Amino acid sequence: MLALEKTTIADQVRSDFPILNQEVNGSPLVYLDNAATSQKPTAVLQALQDYYQQDNANVHRGVHTLSARATDAYEGARDKIQAFINAARREEIIYTRNATEAINLVAHAWGQTLQAGDEIVLTVMEHHSNLIPWQILSQKTGAVLKFVELTETQEFDLEQFRSLVSDKTKLVGVVHASNTLGCINPVEEVITIAHQYGAKVLVDACQSVPHMAIDVQAMDCDWLVASGHKMCGPTGIGFLYGKRDLLRSMPPFLGGGEMIADVFLDHSTYADVPHKFEAGTPAIAEAIGLGAAVDYLTNIGMDKIHAYEAELTAYLFQQLNKIPELKIYGPQPDAKGEGRAALASFTAGEVHPHDLSTILDQAGVAIRAGHHCTQPLHRCIKAQSTARASLYFYNTQAEIDAFVVSLKDAIEFFGGIFG
Structure with a gap:
């Protein structure tokens, strides 16, 4: 009797993502640009449509039925996010447009407490969103920026970090999983060390929240940021997690409607968190859509998603490591695909990553090229740009095979030119 083939998560969910069922340039779409943005399941698309078709009204301000339903869905999504990352309280979840705005919120509001000579410790692998706001803040306050460099395996140098942090350190900003190197940083140890010196820690979790179970209470971070569009949710919505007392100590980021308690001509008082940081009409539909995305991921199970992506990562690296022209950046996964994010950034000799991406697109394969x-x-890694293939739970080994075949064809094509 023949053994049945293993049914994967991708087999179970592919039909939920209608965008994946199309041809691009005459070939089936192979979407491997998930670190830039994920695709959206029909449950999320339906949640957006249902809001606009059935419940479209402003939240919090009306007593009529549509407003009440919209408010329930909007605030219900906050509860879902709280549970998803195990925050202690719902008011610790602040809606933002994206993770970038969340980091700027912290830099602007909490950053006002910094003085000349205070130190901010970041890493050389940070996304620009977790670098530029601190550069601006340091220019305003005189705070000093310091940077954790890479180990020989292109990972977070924990020993160097120990040497950088001191009583002068007021903030540590660290990416959980690098969007370029794929390394998963030891944020729990970083937080423990930083807290010994009284420093606060902000974790950029854009590349981890969509792919693994996150527990902010166990992590003990002071702030954590994520973007909805990378976790099956809509664009234009993200969130900031912050410890309640810390958020309450911070002044507002934006002023206007919704974030107030009482307004007079010469002064105002402010609402409690989370609304203190949510001025104006919010992204209602997008928040509801993010709540639907959280439901979708929760129903699958983040541990199952992580385990399946580890299998895909192991297979991806097995195939890429067979291509001698490639230089892959960041640490290698272990035999089970663990130890790094489900992505690979690489170069192929003299072939420009943009040229590789263009040729792959002609075969229906979508990857990213640039500095990410x-x-x-x-x-630091002495590369002007890299090509990047990034996976999600709806990808398959067959798609990796198609990508590798097209990649080899592209390298052979350009090899003929450069040869």
């Missing part, structure tokens, strides 16, 4: 908003990191 990590220009300082690319200078």
Whole structure:
């Protein structure tokens, strides 16, 4: 009797993502640009449509039925996010347009407490979103920026970090999983060390929240940021997690409607968190859509998603490691695909990553090429740009095979030119 083939998560969910069922340039779409943005399941698309077709009204401000339903869905999504990352309280979840705005919120509001000589410790692998706001803040306050560099395996140098942090350190900003190197940073140890010196820690979790179970209470971070569009949700919505007392100590980021308690002509008082940081009409539909995305991921199970992606990562690296022209950046996964994010950034000799991406697109394969908003990191690894293939739970080994065949064809094509 023949053994049945293993049914994967991708087999179970592919039909939920209608965008994947199309041809691009005459070939089936192979979407491997998930680190830039993920695709959206029908459950999320339906949640957006249902809001606009059935419940479209402003939240919090009306007593009529549509407003009440919209408010329930909008605030219900906050509860879902709270549970998803195990925050202690719902008011610790602040809606933002994206992770970039969340980091700027912290830099602007909490950053006002910094003085000349205070120190901010970041890493050379940070996304520009977790670098530029701190550069601006340091220019305003005189705070000093320091940077954790890479180990020989292009990972977070924990020993160097120990040497950088001191009583002068007020903030540590660290990416959980690098969008270029794929390394998963030891944020729990970083947080423990930083807290010993009284420093606060902000974790950029854009590349981890969509791919693994996150527990902010166990992690003990002071702030954590993520973007909805990378976790099956809509664009234009993200969130900031912050410890409640810390958020309450921070002044507002934006002023206007919704974030107030009482307004007079010469002064105002402010609402409690989370609304203190949510001025104006919010992205209602997008928040509801993010709530639907959280439901979708929760129903699958983040541990199952992580385990399946580890299998895909192991297979991806097995195939890429067979191509001698490639230089792959960041640490290698272990035999089970663990130890790094489900992505691979690489170069192929003299072939420009943009040329590789263009040729792959002609075969229906979507990857990313460029500096991935990590220009300082690319200078560190001595690469002007890289090509990047990034996976999600709806990808398959067959798609990796198609990608590898097209990649080899592209390298052979350009080899003929350069040869």
